Amino acid sequence: MDNFxxxxxxxxxxxxxxxxxAGHYVKRFGGHKVLIHYGGGSAVRSGLxxxxxxxxxxxxxxxxxxxxxxxxxxxxxxxxxxxLCRKEGVDFILAVGGGSTIDSSKAIAVGTVYDGDxxxxxxxxxxxxxxxxxxxxxxxxxxxxxASGGSVIxxxxxxxxxxxxxxxxxxxxxxxxxxxxxxxxxxxxASGCTDIMAHVFERYFTNTKEVEITDRLCEGVxxxxxxxxxxxxxxxxxxxARANIMWAGTMAHNDICGxxxxxxxxxxxxxxxxxxxxxxxxxxxxxxxxxxxxxxxMHHDVNRFxxxxxxxxxxxxxxxxxxxxxxxxxxxxxxxxxxxxxxTSFEELGAKEEDIxxxxxxxxxxxxxxxxxxxLGRKECEAVYRLACR
Ligand code: NZQ
Ligand code: ZN
Numbered sequence: 008m009d010n011f012x013x014x015x016x017x018x019x020x021x022x023x024x025x026x027x028x029a030g031h032y033v034k035r036f037g038g039h040k041v042l043i044h045y046g047g048g049s050a051v052r053s054g055l056x057x058x059x060x061x062x063x064x065x066x067x068x069x070x071x072x073x074x075x076x077x078x079x080x081x082x083x084x085x086x087x088x089x090x091l092c093r094k095e096g097v098d099f100i101l102a103v104g105g106g107s108t109i110d111s112s113k114a115i116a117v118g119t120v121y122d123g124d125x126x127x128x129x130x131x132x133x134x135x136x137x138x139x140x141x142x143x144x145x146x147x148x149x150x151x152x153x154a155s156g157g158s159v160i161x162x163x164x165x166x167x168x169x170x171x172x173x174x175x176x177x178x179x180x181x182x183x184x185x186x187x188x189x190x191x192x193x194x195x196x197a198s199g200c201t202d203i204m205a206h207v208f209e210r211y212f213t214n215t216k217e218v219e220i221t222d223r224l225c226e227g228v229x230x231x232x233x234x235x236x237x238x239x240x241x242x243x244x245x246x247x248a249r250a251n252i253m254w255a256g257t258m259a260h261n262d263i264c265g266x267x268x269x270x271x272x273x274x275x276x277x278x279x280x281x282x283x284x285x286x287x288x289x290x291x292x293x294x295x296x297x298x299x300x301x302x303x304x305m306h307h308d309v310n311r312f313x314x315x316x317x318x319x320x321x322x323x324x325x326x327x328x329x330x331x332x333x334x335x336x337x338x339x340x341x342x343x344x345x346x347x348x349x350x351t352s353f354e355e356l357g358a359k360e361e362d363i364x365x366x367x368x369x370x371x372x373x374x375x376x377x378x379x380x381x382x383l384g385r386k387e388c389e390a391v392y393r394l395a396c397r
Contacts, residue, residue: 008218008267015261017154018180021254023246025182026144029059029101030066036140036179038099041070042092044112046104047077050146053190059103059144071095076104079161079168079282079289080111085125088115092139102143102178105199106150106159106289109143113158113176116141129160129169138175144182147191148253149199149290151206151260153181161283167369168279181257185249193240197347198290200236200252203259204229205293209272210265212304212311212380218268222314225264229319231255236347273378274300277388280366285358294349295356298341299395304381309333353396360396363389 018036020028033041041063043056050056051074063070073088091097092115102112116139118125127133145153152158157172191199211225231251238248258264277300278292285292305312313329316322316336325331341351350356367389376382383391 009215009269011267013262013266014174015154015177015263017178017261019154019183019257020180021183021250023184023186025184026055026058026187027062029142029144029182030062030064030068032142032180032182033063033068033099033101034066036099036142038068038101038140038142040095040097041068041099041101042088042095042097042112042115043070043072043101043103044076044088044108044115045072045074045102046108047075049190050103053187055144055146055187056103059101063101070101071097076108076111078105078107079286080107080114080159082126082160082162082164085111085114085118085160088112089118089125092119098139100139100141102141103146105145105147106152106202109141109145109150109152109178110158110160112141112143113138113152113178114160114171115139117173117176126162128171128173129162135171135173135175140179141176142180142182143178144184144187145253146187147195147199148188148249148256149202151203151256153178153183154257154261159279165369166283168283170279183253183257185246185253188249188253189244189246191243193243194291194348195288196239196243197236197349198288198294199256200232200347201290201294201344201349203252203256204232205274205290205297206259207264208297208301209275210268210270211315212271212301212308213268214308214380215268221264221266221268224258226318228255228259228264233319233343240347269379271378271380273380273383273388273391276370276377277366277391280369281356281358283369284362284366285356287356287358291350291356294344294351295353295358295395296391298337298344298351299391301337301340302394303387303391305330305333305337307381312336353392360393363392366392
């Protein structure tokens, strides 16, 4: 196991009715004037925004609202949010929604208290030194942004996605009521669960040896999704299954599964170019990229892939030919994504093979590599994209 630091300061309030305590938590974490930030309207239609407002009012807190965050959140709304927060003297950002809304909130939080352009952080030009606190009321189990220090924003000037992460952006609290996720359409539910699995894959396929504890945690999260996702697709109001999925989403990405091991992240970065260019759901893009990446890198450590097949999918170990077992695990992964309605090829996603040079260009891969399990240069990234076409 590698040396590591693990810092996860987020306070969790999990369960039915917890959104009605939003005001209490904002106050507890020092907020006076709040920006309520939300997405395209699902939280308004469900009455959630009204409940959150009532909860803030009960605590005597004032607020302004800014909706309109799109999936794959855009830089334009971040600038708008920053301006609003400065004008109104906002000192706390409350994200009500999914990963896109939380990520947009984090960008506003660091941008409001920075003299320059917030994009400096996402382009690698500067490091954030302070931030407004961010809290969230989560409405979809997926990105894990409720307990991660990361944020992913699409720059509208060129339509490319960039991630930025720092401890300052770790949310101070996450309110997680599984009931709020019951209104998710099946495609969004499956796409969120694919993202959860992908966050585990990025950590599971590692070169670090002797990481039994995190291997087992990873396998547990994966097996949970494999068991619970079909249940909620069958019955969207299955509270227990929704609850297990929601906590799995946090466990998959607050880094409890990644402590002490090298992580990969090539598939995520290759996917980000897909969701930036085609505006597809991030999870759907991952369902396309991961089986291709697995196929491409499998020979680097056949035994790890065989272990994955046996422990996660229940495949039988072929001791004479572990490669067969490894391949079976990848095939089972792809078949599972298909069975829950996810695309598993460029064609099914609506992506085009002839756009690969464009994807490589926005990835800015020249002169550097992606990933750590296997380091992929331009040629290798292109090969993975090509494998994903079919
Ligand atoms: O905008 P509304 O109307 O709310 O609709 C959303 C949106 O269309 C809908 N939705 C959310 N909760 C709902 C609901 N519809 C009905 N009922 C509900 N309860 O679902 C759609 C997707 O929402 P979004 O926030 O985009 O989903 P997700 O949580 O999957 O976030 C995806 C974004 O997170 C980034 C991705 O790149 C992508 O931009 N990521 C962020 C990470 C992080 N910060 O740590 C890590 C991830 O790997 C990921 O890259
Ligand atoms: Zn992800």
